[in-house]
Amino acid sequence: MRAINFPESGSKRKLLDAAEHLFADKGFEAVSVRDITALAKTNVAAVNYHFGSREALLGMVMSRYMVPINEERLARLETVDRKWSGKAAPVEEIIDAFVRPLATQVRKSDLSERLFYKLTGRIFAEQADGMPPQIEEQLRQIIDRFTRSFAKALPLVAPEDLTWRIHFLVGGMIYQLTHQDILHRLSSGASGTPTMEATLSRFIRFAAAGLREGTEPMEPAPKGPQATFDF
Amino acid sequence: MRAINFPESGSKRKLLDAAEHLFADKGFEAVSVRDITALAKTNVAAVNYHFGSREALLGMVMSRYMVPINEERLARLETVDRKWSGKAAPVEEIIDAFVRPLATQVRKSDLSERLFYKLTGRIFAEQADGMPPQIEEQLRQIIDRFTRSFAKALPLVAPEDLTWRIHFLVGGMIYQLTHQDILHRLSSGASGTPTMEATLSRFIRFAAAGLREGTEPMEPAPKGPQATFDF
DNA sequence: CGATGATTGAATCGCATGTTTGACATTGCC
DNA sequence: GGCAATGTCAAACATGCGATTCAATCATCG
Numbered sequence A, B: 001m002r003a004i005n006f007p008e009s010g011s012k013r014k015l016l017d018a019a020e021h022l023f024a025d026k027g028f029e030a031v032s033v034r035d036i037t038a039l040a041k042t043n044v045a046a047v048n049y050h051f052g053s054r055e056a057l058l059g060m061v062m063s064r065y066m067v068p069i070n071e072e073r074l075a076r077l078e079t080v081d082r083k084w085s086g087k088a089a090p091v092e093e094i095i096d097a098f099v100r101p102l103a104t105q106v107r108k109s110d111l112s113e114r115l116f117y118k119l120t121g122r123i124f125a126e127q128a129d130g131m132p133p134q135i136e137e138q139l140r141q142i143i144d145r146f147t148r149s150f151a152k153a154l155p156l157v158a159p160e161d162l163t164w165r166i167h168f169l170v171g172g173m174i175y176q177l178t179h180q181d182i183l184h185r186l187s188s189g190a191s192g193t194p195t196m197e198a199t200l201s202r203f204i205r206f207a208a209a210g211l212r213e214g215t216e217p218m219e220p221a222p223k224g225p226q227a228t229f230d231f
Numbered sequence C: 001c002g003a004t005g006a007t008t009g010a011a012t013c014g015c016a017t018g019t020t021t022g023a024c025a026t027t028g029c030c
Numbered sequence D: 001g002g003c004a005a006t007g008t009c010a011a012a013c014a015t016g017c018g019a020t021t022c023a024a025t026c027a028t029c030g
Helices: A010-026 A033-040 A045-051 A054-083 A091-108 A113-125 A133-153 A159-186 A196-212 B010-026 B033-040 B045-051 B054-083 B091-108 B113-125 B133-153 B159-186 B196-212
Strands: none
Touching: A010 A033, A010 A045, A010 A054, A010 A113, A033 A045, A045 A054, A054 A091, A054 A113, A054 A133, A091 A113, A091 A133, A091 A159, A091 A196, A113 A159, A113 B159, A133 A159, A133 B159, A159 A196, A159 B113, A159 B159, A159 B196, A196 B159, A196 B196, B010 B033, B010 B045, B010 B054, B010 B113, B033 B045, B045 B054, B054 B091, B054 B113, B054 B133, B091 B113, B091 B133, B091 B159, B091 B196, B113 B159, B133 B159, B159 B196
């Protein structure tokens, strides 16, 4: 499907690394070509020589970063599908296949945990238009495949509802990644930044409950008339 | 607490309106002073004359936009608290107090639905640092107050867990607002943009289930060994 | 009216941006 | 060695930016 060669060394690689760090830290718009070449210790012209333009470099940073994550997502989903072939898989496992690659790929990266997650968030939050076409295509495929698996796991959720709930899921995760620090700054009882592992399992529980909503075998209302809340 | 007068007319008002439209549509960084003054049909110098700087104008746009929303949030929460004084309110009502003001304030605005929500999202997603101090303070107060109400409504959820779940909630909503169009473009079975009312009630159900997760009176596992899922 | 202070307008400042240029250095291959 | 191809470099270019200047205009009120 793909045929990109990400350079292993040389100043092209140095530029990609520097750009990745800076984009993750400050955001795509806030980083100039000169910032990048300064950090990479190359000449300003190097960016345009190697990539043609600043935008092309930006796209290549996103690709190099996203492609392995998305490939692992699909691989993990396939494993889950095989394991539960035909039967409905637990939604937790599907969500896990979607978010876990973030935790595994972070270790293969030069980026710190914090920067790695910020970059993920930024790719969605800032650059969602202007994404390289092949990345957008890959994403479309992923949402498609995961939606199919969720649909099988949650036959009682109407497809229309399911689409929305998946959006809420993706959004909650993205936002969480990008804005961990800010949200914690706004919460007065802010406990220190926790490990990614803990965040992921918390998130999976939260999202799984949201996805399953309404499919439980009739829970007795624990308190008050919440069954009659009027929407 | 506050003592801002938002101008009712004149070119100061025209600048605020123009800036609001442009910021919502293109994002804060992508809009220049010249773009704003062109749309407002004023001179370039007007921005610096009336606001001192581009940044100050940006802050005033955010304030004029966010303050009424946040005030309505607090007012609604207070109503809910009074209604259930002492007792635990249904989480749906608390979430509603948080998200409903978006639907009511959109009608008082000059902005289209789409631009209105995009602006909300952008204030969080792009400008979360650099927010005017008084807005940040207001937000902190809101998260505080809502957290307290949620805690009372969900006594079985550990405070630490609750903080996280609220983050997921806020993030899911923000992201949804900002990226409705993109997510729908990525979902192949994209049905047309639905009304805000429908989105809100879908979201409230999703988030309420996530918040309540683990507090239900022991649901019989509907399928598979999901109780032993290993995190 | 005329004076005073608020507002506008055209021009310009200094600066940072992405990109291009052309000379120079390095590399790899015959 | 010779000679392309490839890569590097300092310098400059064109553009757009936020901000400022200062004279012209306007509104308000004595």
